[in-house]
Amino acid sequence: MYRKEKSIQLKSSSAALYNNLSVLRLPGRQLACFSAVHGPSVNVVSAAADGLGFSHRQLQAKEGGMAVSTSILTQAAWCVLPSRVLLVLTSQKGIQMYESDGSIMVYWHALDVTEHPPGTSSGVVLVFDIPPKGTNITVSEVLEQHRDAITDIAAELGQAPDGAGDLVTADDNGTLCVWSTGEEFTLVSKIPAFGEGRGTPNTSPWHVGLQLRREEVKHAPVSSCTCSSVKLWNGVVAAGYGNGQIRLYEAATGLLRAEVNAHARWIYALDLAPETGKLLSGAEDSFVHVWKLSRNLDTDDVKPLVRHRGHREGLTAQWKPSWAQSELPAACDPQSCPGLVEIEHCHAECVTDTQVCGARFCDSEGNSFAVTGYDLSEIFRYGRA
Structure with a gap:
């Protein structure tokens, strides 16, 4: 808290x-x-x-x-x-x-x-x-590589797996590019915007939805959507979009690993605490959420059951595997990926009457964070209780 x-x-x-x-x-x-x-x-x-x-x-x-x-x-x-x-x-x-x-x-x-x-x-x-x-x-x-306005650039904050790249760029159309830096920059993967034909199939191990006041909000195909903010941690790309979604991709391959309907309105900011994997998101809906990213190396523990993570009254994140255990796709084999990506909700904070436009952790562990909003002449600070 x-x-x-x-x-x-x-x-x-x-x-x-x-x-x-x-x-x-x-x-x-x-x-x-x-x-x-x-x-x-x-x-x-x-x-x-x-x-x-x-x-x-x-x-x-x-x-x-x-x-x-x-x-x-x-x-x-x-x-x-x-x-x-x-x-x-x-x-x-x-x-x-x-x-x-x-x-x-x-x-x-x-x-x-x-x-x-x-x-x-x-x-x-x-x-x-x-x-x-x-x-x-x-x-x-x-x-x-981009054909639209650049919205955000992020460097690797953790330890990148081999071949995963160490820089990611995002644009106004929702396209993401992962780069390997060095004497020259090399494109590792290019993740197309929503609605475009993807070069790689969607083999996400978790289909993430939200249950808001007992009414399940299900994922549906949408047109291209701005990626307003992006982070890179341990080979995982975390991207925030204008439709309120957070999506997690493998940096090396561009495969979608998880998505969550995190906010009711446009996401304006993401930040990540590198030492703990905590992810901070802020949006126009006046909410700031703290999430926890991790990798589950035990891929045999996938079950065709819904798992709930309660984080606010009436709001429950659901992880729904889209296959039975016997149908685990080859893309998730331990030999071909460094473990399943998981996202867990930790905290929600309502910044009343504020269109959040900036949110940042104040330390590398994610024990404190700061928030500001449109037409707001102050910065709110929060710390672990």
């Missing part, structure tokens, strides 16, 4: 953008940094662990060339690299990179006629070569 803690006030409200909250926990210090975007500026707040001390900073979107209008920021996020931490802002006119506290801008990548930053309708992803220190940052590669 989680309980509400002292909230953090912002200088301005949060915009209705996907994943509009970023959290940086400074190692060895009882201090955390939070950021949220509003129009042409981003609010950066440093907060003490006891919630008593705050420090505010506002960063503005850089204007490119002969600017005649204000540039709008689309995202702000801390990128934790092996040798340094950067605060990266994306806008309509380019990409800005700052030192982690926002004090010094170390790089500016302008948008011109022939070049597009991540998140535009071109669907390209830019790969940057960043030195341990200094400003000699360069574009090393351009990835062009």
